Amino acid sequence: MITIVAILFFLWQSPSPEVLQHMRAGAEAEKAGHFDAAIVEFQKVTELAPTEATGFARLGQAYLEKGDYGRAIPPLQHALKLDPDMAAAHQLLGYALLSQGYPAQAVPHLEKSDDVAALGIAQMEAGKLPDAVAHLVTALANRPNDPDLLYYLGRASGLLSKQAMDNLIATYPDSARTHQAMAENYYVLRQMPQAQKEFKEAIRLRPDLPKIHLELGLVYAGASQWPQAEAAFRTETELQPGDAEAAYRLGNALLQQGKAKEARVELTRSDKLLPDMPETLYSLGKAAALEGDNAAAEKAWKKVIELEKESSLAGQAHFGLAGLYRKQGKTAEAEREMGEFKRLQAAGTPPLAPQQ
Amino acid sequence: MLKKALMILLLPGLAAPVFEVKLQPNLDFILRNSPTPQKYLIETMPGGVALLDYNNDGLLDIFVVNGGRVTSPMRIPENFDRSNPSYWNRLYRQNKDGSFTDVTKEAGLASAGNGNYGMGVAIGDYDNDGYPDIYVTNYGKNTLYHNNGDGTFTDVTERAGVAAGGWSESAGFVDYDNDGKLDLFVTRYMEWDTKRSKTCGGEWHTYCPPEEFPATTNILYHNRGDGTFEDVSQRSGIAAKKGRALGVAFADYDDDGFTDIFVANDGMQQFLFHNNGDGTFTEVGMSAGVALSEDGRRLSGMGAVFQDYDNDGRPDIIVTELPREIYGVYHNDGKGSFSYRSLQTGLGVLSSGSSGWGVGLEDFDNDGWKDLFVAQGHVLDNVETIDPSLHYKELPLLAMNNQGRFERADPGLTTPVAGRGAAFGDLNNDGWQDVVMTVLGGPPQVLINRGGKQHWLVIKLRGTRSNRDGLGARVRVNGQTRFATTSGSYLSASDKRLHFGLGAAETAKVEIDWPSGKRQTLSDVRADQFLEVVEPEKP
Numbered sequence: 001m002i003t004i005v006a007i008l009f010f011l012w013q014s015p016s017p018e019v020l021q022h023m024r025a026g027a028e029a030e031k032a033g034h035f036d037a038a039i040v041e042f043q044k045v046t047e048l049a050p051t052e053a054t055g056f057a058r059l060g061q062a063y064l065e066k067g068d069y070g071r072a073i074p075p076l077q078h079a080l081k082l083d084p085d086m087a088a089a090h091q092l093l094g095y096a097l098l099s100q101g102y103p104a105q106a107v108p109h110l111e112k113s114d115d116v117a118a119l120g121i122a123q124m125e126a127g128k129l130p131d132a133v134a135h136l137v138t139a140l141a142n143r144p145n146d147p148d149l150l151y152y153l154g155r156a157s158g159l160l161s162k163q164a165m166d167n168l169i170a171t172y173p174d175s176a177r178t179h180q181a182m183a184e185n186y187y188v189l190r191q192m193p194q195a196q197k198e199f200k201e202a203i204r205l206r207p208d209l210p211k212i213h214l215e216l217g218l219v220y221a222g223a224s225q226w227p228q229a230e231a232a233f234r235t236e237t238e239l240q241p242g243d244a245e246a247a248y249r250l251g252n253a254l255l256q257q258g259k260a261k262e263a264r265v266e267l268t269r270s271d272k273l274l275p276d277m278p279e280t281l282y283s284l285g286k287a288a289a290l291e292g293d294n295a296a297a298e299k300a301w302k303k304v305i306e307l308e309k310e311s312s313l314a315g316q317a318h319f320g321l322a323g324l325y326r327k328q329g330k331t332a333e334a335e336r337e338m339g340e341f342k343r344l345q346a347a348g349t350p351p352l353a354p355q356q
Numbered sequence: 357m358l359k360k361a362l363m364i365l366l367l368p369g370l371a372a373p374v375f376e377v378k379l380q381p382n383l384d385f386i387l388r389n390s391p392t393p394q395k396y397l398i399e400t401m402p403g404g405v406a407l408l409d410y411n412n413d414g415l416l417d418i419f420v421v422n423g424g425r426v427t428s429p430m431r432i433p434e435n436f437d438r439s440n441p442s443y444w445n446r447l448y449r450q451n452k453d454g455s456f457t458d459v460t461k462e463a464g465l466a467s468a469g470n471g472n473y474g475m476g477v478a479i480g481d482y483d484n485d486g487y488p489d490i491y492v493t494n495y496g497k498n499t500l501y502h503n504n505g506d507g508t509f510t511d512v513t514e515r516a517g518v519a520a521g522g523w524s525e526s527a528g529f530v531d532y533d534n535d536g537k538l539d540l541f542v543t544r545y546m547e548w549d550t551k552r553s554k555t556c557g558g559e560w561h562t563y564c565p566p567e568e569f570p571a572t573t574n575i576l577y578h579n580r581g582d583g584t585f586e587d588v589s590q591r592s593g594i595a596a597k598k599g600r601a602l603g604v605a606f607a608d609y610d611d612d613g614f615t616d617i618f619v620a621n622d623g624m625q626q627f628l629f630h631n632n633g634d635g636t637f638t639e640v641g642m643s644a645g646v647a648l649s650e651d652g653r654r655l656s657g658m659g660a661v662f663q664d665y666d667n668d669g670r671p672d673i674i675v676t677e678l679p680r681e682i683y684g685v686y687h688n689d690g691k692g693s694f695s696y697r698s699l700q701t702g703l704g705v706l707s708s709g710s711s712g713w714g715v716g717l718e719d720f721d722n723d724g725w726k727d728l729f730v731a732q733g734h735v736l737d738n739v740e741t742i743d744p745s746l747h748y749k750e751l752p753l754l755a756m757n758n759q760g761r762f763e764r765a766d767p768g769l770t771t772p773v774a775g776r777g778a779a780f781g782d783l784n785n786d787g788w789q790d791v792v793m794t795v796l797g798g799p800p801q802v803l804i805n806r807g808g809k810q811h812w813l814v815i816k817l818r819g820t821r822s823n824r825d826g827l828g829a830r831v832r833v834n835g836q837t838r839f840a841t842t843s844g845s846y847l848s849a850s851d852k853r854l855h856f857g858l859g860a861a862e863t864a865k866v867e868i869d870w871p872s873g874k875r876q877t878l879s880d881v882r883a884d885q886f887l888e889v890v891e892p893e894k895p
Contacts, residue, residue: 192745223745224680224708256708258699258761286650290700319652323645326693338642341652 019048019055026058035066046075053083060092069099087113098122117143121152129160176206180215187219195219208239214246221253229253237266244274252283260290278307285320294324315344373768374720374754375791375803382456385420385446387776389796391737392428395555395563397548398495398523399426400735401602404476404847405714405794407781408488410463411507415450416781416851418792419465420800421492422446424473430550434496438468445474445492454784464508465490465501472496476777476847480529480538482579484824491540493524493847498542502583518577518585523548526659528843530606530615531823532592533635534871537579538823541594543601543619544572562736566623566656571598574619578635593637599627605662605844607671608830609644610692613873615828618646620657620675626684628673630692646673646686650696655681659715659778659846664688664837665701665726666760671839672697676712676730676846679746683707683715683730702762706755709745711735714778714846718789722810722857724836725757729767731775731793731846749774752793752801768806773798781851787812787884789855794848811858811883813866820891821872825852828871834864858883 015023026041039062045055060076063069076093079086091113097106098118103125110119120135136153143149165181172178183198199216202209217232233250240246251266267284271277285300301317301324308314322337391399406419422445424436438444447463448456460466468474472494479488487503497519501509513519523545529538547570556564573595577585589595594617603620610616614631621627625647629637641647649655656678662671670688677683685701686694698704707730714731721727732750739746749772755762774796783790788805795801813833817826817840829840833856842849858864866878870891881887 190743224705226705226708255699256704258702258704260700316652319648320650323650323695326643326645327689327695329691335643345652 016048019045022048023055023058026062030062030065035062038062039066051082053079053086053089055079056082057086057089057092060089060096064092064096069096072096073100091115091118094118094122098125117149117152120156124152124156124159129156129163132156133160174205176202176209176212178202179205180209180212183215183219187215187222190222192219192223207235210240211236213239214243214249217249217253221249224256226253226256230257242273244270244277244280247273248277248280248283251280251287255283255287255290258290260287263287264291276303276307278304278311278313281307282313282317282320285317289320289324294328297324310344310347312344315341318344372806373766374756374805375768376806377768378802378804380456380802382458383418383448383799383802384458385422385448386442386799387420387422387794387796388425388443389423390426391797392426393561394426394428394430394550394553395561396426396430396550396553397563397569398473398475398550399423400563400737400796401525401545402473402475402776402796402847403794404474404493404526404777404849405779405792405800406477406479406490406842406849407779407783407792407851408479408490408842408849410447410488410490410503411449412487414785415452416783417450418446418448418456418800418802419477419479419490420446420448420794421474421477421777421847422468424468426473432551433471434550435470436473436496438470438472438474441466444468445477450783459507462507464510467511468492469494469497469499472499475524476526477849478527478529478540479842479849479852480540480827481824482529482538482540483583484537484819486824488825488852491518491527491529493520493527493542495523497521498524498527512583516583516585517587518542520544520575522572524575525602526604526620526843526845526847528604528606528841528849529827530617530841530843531579531828531871532576532615532617532631532637533578534614534822534828534873535579535581536819536821536823536872537581538825538827539579540577540585541604541606541617542575542577543604544574545602545622546570546600547572557736557742560738560742562738562742566600569600571600571624573598574601574604576637588635592635593639594629597627597639600624601627602658603660603675603844603846605660605673606828606841607662607839608828609662609671609688609694611670613869613871615871618660618662618673620660622656622658624654626655626657626675640692644692645694645696646684649681649684650698653681655684657684658711659713659730659844661715661717661844662841663717663726663839663844665717665728665757667725667836669832669837671837674715674717674728676715677707678711678735679709681708683712701760702755706753706762706764710750710753711746712753713776714793714848716778716780716791716845716850718780718791718855719757719812719836719857720754720789720805721756721808722788722812722859723757724834724857724859724861725759726836727757727765728753728755728762729778729780729791731778733772733774733776733796737774747772752778752791768803769801773801775801776846777848778845779848779850780845781853782814782855785886787814787855811861813856813858813864813881813883814886815854815856815866816852816886816888817854817868817870818888818890819870819872820893821874822870822891826868826870826891827852830869832865832867834858834861853886 022044029037042059056075056079060072063072079089090109094106094110103122106122116135117139123132179202186195213236220229230253236246247270254263264287285297288296304317318341325334402423404421476493478491490501492499502512527542576594578588599621617629619627628641659676673686675684682698685697687697711734712730717726730753754767777794788807791803793801819826864881868876
C-alpha cells in the first residue's frame with residue numbers, strides 16, 4: 001500500500017481568514033478520516049485562492065487518501081503548474097499515476113521525491129528493470145527485511161533476469177549460453193531429459209564454459225545416473241581444478257558407486273580447496289569408512305559435529321560414528337553416539353536427503 | 357577374480373539374457389488391482405505369488421493372489437465382490453510337459469471372500485503331514501487353507517484362529533521356538549480403510565505416503581500342534597513395536613540356534629526381532645545397525661531377503677526400497693552387528709532410480725555366489741508426470757554377484773512392468789533357478805533360466821524332530837550357506853528346496869544344522885542332483 005506522506009503546511013502568503021478557516025476544517029476532517037468533508041473544504045480553498053499551489057496539493061492528497069486516485073491527478077497537476085518544485089506534490093502525483101496504471105508517467109515525479117521504494121516499483125512496472133532493481137536495493141537497505149520490498153525486489157530481479165534471457169535467446173538462439181539458459185529452466189522444472197539435451201548442446205558449442213559440466217552432472221545425479229554424473233563432474237574438475245564444489249560433486253558421485261579410494265582423493269582435494277565444509281567432511285568420513293580407514297572416518301565426522309553441532313548433518317555424523325564404534329566393539333561409545341543421534345532426531349531435524 | 361574371469365571366458369553365453377520369458381497360454385491370471393481415481397492405497401500394493409508342490413508330484417505349482425473389485429468410491433461395508441472368477445486367487449498345477457492347468461476350483465480355493473482384497477501368500481506345512489498349506493494375507497481377514505493331500509484344500513481359518521484382520525501384507529511360516537511345529541508371522545501395514553482414505557500430492561493426485569496413517573502391530577501366531585494357533589504377539593514382545601510392515605524374512609543371524617525375524621517397514625525404521633530363545637523377542641534394529649540407512653535416514657522398506665550374499669556363513673539382509681533410497685544391504689559382521697554395504701556392493705548405481713518389491717538372493721548362474729533379483733515398479737501410477745526420471749513400469753533388476761559385488765545383467769525381459777511379488781524356485785527341475793514375478797494389471801511373468809554348464813545341487817530337507825520341511829535349518833554346501841525358508845521377498849513364498857550352484861565342483865560337502873540342534877554332515881555328495889536329506893531321528 002502506498003504510504004501517504006503528510007504535506008507540510010506551507011506558510012500562507014497573506015491568507016484570508018476565510019481561506020484559513022477552510023484549510024483548518026479540511027485538515028481536521030482529513031485527520032478524522034472524513035475525506036469527503038476534507039475534499040469539500042479544500043475545494044473551497046482552491047476556489048478562494050486559485051493561485052496557491054498548496055490548496056490544490058491538499059485537495060489531491062485528500063482524494064488520494066479517499067482512494068480516488070483518478071480525481072487526485074488534476075489538482076496535483078495544477079499544483080505543480082503553479083509550483084513546479086513542490087516535492088510533496090510530485091510525490092503524491094507519482095503515487096496517483098502509479099496507482100492508475102501510468103508507471104512511466106509516475107517515474108519523473110517520483111524521481112523528484114525521496115521515496116526510492118515507490119520509484120523502484122514504478123520503474124519495474126514501466127519496464128526500466130535495471131534502475132528498478134537498483135532503487136529497490138537502496139530502499140531495502142533502509143528498510144531491511146520489509147516483506148513488500150523483498151517481494152518487489154524479487155519480482156524486479158526475476159523480470160530482469162527473464163528479460164536478459166529472452167534477449168539472449170532472441171539474439172543468439174543457437175548460442176551455448178542460450179542452450180545453457182534453457183537447460184537451467186528445464187532443470188528447475190524437473191524436466192530432466194530436456195535439461196540434459198540442452199546442456200549437451202551447450203557443451204557441444206562451448207565445452208569450456210565454466211560450470212556447464214557441473215550442471216550437467218547435477219542432472220545426471222538427480223536421476224541417479226552416477227557413472228554419467230562422474231564423467232561430467234570429472235570434466236568440470238579438469239577445466240576448473242580450483243573449483244571445490246566440482247571436486248566435492250565428483251567425490252560424491254564416486255562414493256555413490258562404491259569407488260571409495262577415488263572418492264577420498266577428490267573429497268580431500270575439495271576439503272583443501274575450501275576447508276571445513278561440513279558436507280564435504282561428512283562424505284569424506286563415509287568414503288574413509290568404506291575403505292576401512294576408521295581413524296580418518298572418525299576424524300572427519302568429529303569435525304562435522306564440531307562445525308555443525310545440532311544440525312541434521314551433525315546427527316548423521318553421530319549415526320556414522322555409532323556404526324563405526326559398534327563395528328570396533330566399542331559398545332559404550334557406540335551407545336553414546338546413538339544417543340546423540342536419537343536426541344537430534346527427536347529434536348525434529350530430519351536427516352538430509354542423500355547428496356546428489 | 358581370476359576364477360570369475362575364467363568363468364566368463366568359459367561361458368560366452370553369460371552375456372546373453374539369463375532368463376527366457378516363457379509364455380504360458382494356460383497361465384491366464386491377471387492381477388486385478390482395480391485402480392480408481394480414489395487412489396485407495398491397497399490398489400498399488402498386491403500381489404503375492406508362491407511356488408509350491410501342492411500335490412507332491414515333484415513339480416512346482418504356482419499360486420497367485422488376486423486383488424479385488426474396487427468401486428469409486430467404495431461403499432460401506434466394503435465389498436470387493438470376488439465372486440467373479442476374474443478376481444479369484446489361482447492355483448496352477450504344473451503338468452509333466454511344463455504346461456500349467458488351472459485347478460483353483462477343484463482344489464477348493466475359488467472363494468476368497470468378498471470382504472477381502474488380496475495381498476500375499478505364505479507356504480508351510482503347519483501340521484507336518486507332508487503337504488504344503490497355504491496362508492493368504494488380505495486387506496480384510498486372512499485365510500488359512502489346509503492341504504488335504506488329495507489335491508484339495510479346506511479353509512480352516514476360523515478353527516485355526518489366524519484370521520488376523522486389518523491390512524496384512526507379507527507373512528511367513530517359522531518355527532520360532534524349535535518345537536517342531538511351524539508358527540506363523542504376519543506383517544501388517546497400517547491402520548487404514550477406504551473410509552479413512554485420502555489422496556495426496558496436491559494437483560498430482562497421488563497415493564498417500566505411509567506416514568499419513570497410523571502404524572500398527574504385527575502378529576505372531578504360535579502353533580499349538582492341534583490345528584490351532586495362539587496369538588502370542590503381546591506375550592512374545594512382537595506387538596510391543598508398532599510399524600508399517602510390508603516385508604518379512606527369517607534367519608538366525610547371531611547363531612544362537614533360534615530363528616530371528618527381520619521386518620521391512622515403510623517410511624520408518626526397520627525392525628530386527630531378536631529371538632531370545634524363551635518365546636520372547638527383543639527389537640534390536642537400531643543397535644544391530646539395520647534400522648536406518650548409513651546416513652541415519654528412514655527407509656521405505658518393502659521387500660526383504662535374509663541370506664548370506666558374501667559366503668561368509670552369516671545371513672545378511674537386503675531391503676528393497678523407493679527411488680533415491682538405495683536398496684539397503686546390511687552385512688552381518690558377526691556378534692549381532694551389521695554394517696551398511698549398499699555402496700560397496702554396487703547397489704548405489706543399480707538401485708537408486710528404482711522402486712523395489714519382491715527380492716531374492718539366488719545363484720542364477722550356479723557359480724557359487726548368490727545373485728540378486730528384484731521386481732521393480734514405482735508405487736505411483738502417475739509418477740512420470742511428477743518426475744520423468746522415475747517409472748511406474750520398470751524392468752526387474754538382475755544383478756550377478758561377483759564375489760560380493762553386484763553387476764547388472766540382462767534379465768531377458770524387454771517390456772517394463774509394474775512388478776510386485778517374486779518367488780524363486782526350479783520350475784523345470786533342471787538345476788537352474790527360475791523366477792515368477794507378479795505384475796499389477798497383468799499376467800505373472802515366468803522367467804525360465806536358460807541354464808549353462810555349471811554344476812548344482814538341490815537339497816530337500818525332511819525334518820523328523822524338526823518341522824517336516826526343516827525350515828530354519830542352516831545348510832552349508834562347499835562354503836556357501838542357505839537358511840531354509842519359504843519366506844522373504846514381498847508377499848511371496850518360494851520353493852522350499854535349497855538350491856546351490858557348485859561352479860566346476862562335481863561333488864559337495866553338505867553340513868546341516870537342523871532347528872532341533874542336530875548337526876548332520878554328508879561328504880562327497882554327487883553334484884547335479886535333487887537330494888532329499890532326512891534328519892537323523894536320534895539326537
